[in-house]
Amino acid sequence: MSATAAAVHSLWTTRALADTAATPAIPTPHIEYAQLSPVLIVFGAAVLGVLIEAFAPRAARYAGQLAVSVVGLAAAFAALVALAADGYAQGRSHVAAMGAVAVDGPALFLQGTIVLIALVATFTFAERRLDPVAHGNRVDSFAAQGSAVPGGEQEQKAVRAGFTTTEVFPLLLFAVAGMMIFPAADDLLTLFVSLEVFSLPLYLLCALARRRRLMSQEASVKYFLLGAFSSAILLFGIALLYGYAGTVSYGGIADVVDGTAKLTPALANTTGNDALLLIGGAMVVMGLLFKVAAVPFHMWTPDVYQGAPTPVTGFMAAAVKVAAFGALLRLLYVVLPGMRWDWRPVMWGVAIVTMVVGAIIAVTQTDVKRLLAYSSIAHAGFLLTGVIAVSPSGVSSVLFYLVAYSFVTLGGFAVVTLVRDAGGEATHLSKWAGLGRRSPLLAAVFAVFLLSFAGIPLTAGFSGKFAVFKAAAQGGAVPLVVVGVISSAIAAFFYIRVIVMMFFQEPQPQGPTVAIPSPLTSTAIALGVAVTLVLGVAPQYFLDLAGKAGVFVR
């Protein structure tokens, strides 16, 4: 049969008999569940949260979600500490899950930071004392019913019935699971999947504000569209890097970049074709710079930060920056260190415009949330100066700066949720005038956060800035440090202006009131103050910790 068939035409032929005898063996994959347990715990808690939404009665959901989130995040942190104590942060660090996820010092350090940020964010998500009691129900910052038309009849019905969107807790946990993998991803596909896993829940969370719902939905659509573009650019870059190196693994690409990889015929075609590497690398870095909100990829930041519910803004501003800077560090230090003479000048430029533009545009802002958004852009610039150092102290200084920045940011946005008038949060700066006369404690706390953002000595912001600028100067980037110090001075101007406004201006007659928070938000704010002061006065222990965690595995 086969002989005649082959003779009729030559488009196909039957395969040799030996070929059909057995399916070729697949090397059995394996996954180190214990080393991935922190992520798996968070993911499991999120799945449990979805089940609560499905089966628990409405009245029991809030308490159940809060318990699952807090226990899950605490257990994940305990697992991270256990892994670090086992030596995975230093001697035993290696790449788990068939080369997909790295378990090393920076990964564990950043994952721990993200889990703690998420724990504090959970507290602010769960806050139900700020809105006045409406129809006998206490409500949080999230929409009564996301699908109801803003201001419509259905929304009023949902508000009267006291509906709340408790789905925000599982959404937060899913985002956290993605963020934990993002800085640990050791191949480009895992990088992309984890990026989507944490981005999609964030797009949803941005749209769920209880007050000013149209603005919130607008912010969500803007974030989604620009995020989709940046994901596409990142994915295109991944495809080009794969075309260049023939592998998506970080170590594999680095070998090809360094010229130490074994030459295969396929590889011989592309090696020497640096266009693929340069364009691909640039596109992947662009995708990451979008997430850290570096200029010129920052356009979405003020609008999204302003429109999103304030607890979500605080979480995004802190945790996304931690996750994305972790991924950026790993990409530049593990995959592209051989290309540093190509990417360093570009990052110089990006860092300079990020610091300068963030600081200068912040001066003209009249809304607290937009002000903090531009300040977070400027902070991305300061962090980039540490990235440019390409040295162990560069890594550890960025790790330290991320901790200092993120808890202060969470605390700052938590304060914003407390200053309210009839329309919800009073975010216009003019309404904050004289706040120090009316509630000195809150204004003093906010002043501490602003001083830390400005980098005044004895605050966490100073220790962080000192660390990254020192690392940058040692790495030969002295002009960059000069620009950084100048833009810090510009930034200090508008931080101090807000402080002056709060304490030295007469309060308006119809000014906002300060809501009395439950212990949840109080804890978040108190933690922010504690981190600011501890990292400011006695940073050495944490600097050492970041220093010990500063070595990537390849």
Place this chain on the structure above:
Amino acid sequence: MNAYAPILVLGGLGAGFAIFSVVMASLTGPKRYNRAKLDAYECGIEPTPQPAGGGRFPIKYYLTAMLFIVFDIEIVFLYPWAVTFDALGLFGLVEMLLFVLTVFVAYAYVWRRGGLEWD
């Protein structure tokens, strides 16, 4: 670059054929419209006219389509495993069960919250 020439030629031919068909049909075809011909093809919502003043249009069609895609993707992943489950052994079984379990959690949520009811 030579290796890609056939692909480019194929793309050019395909685009040329598509443009030719659309243009020729609009030039030569008879145009006798009635209500049924202007309806959405087979299924789906009426794309026009949009409700005046930014009103609402039903999203249940999209919801069903999205749910379909979720289960579609699940099947796509089950097929390769079904072909090689003996080679992958216990590991493959456990991983696939975990994967199916997470999809079912989403399914349970949709079912309990009324996502499967049309009206």
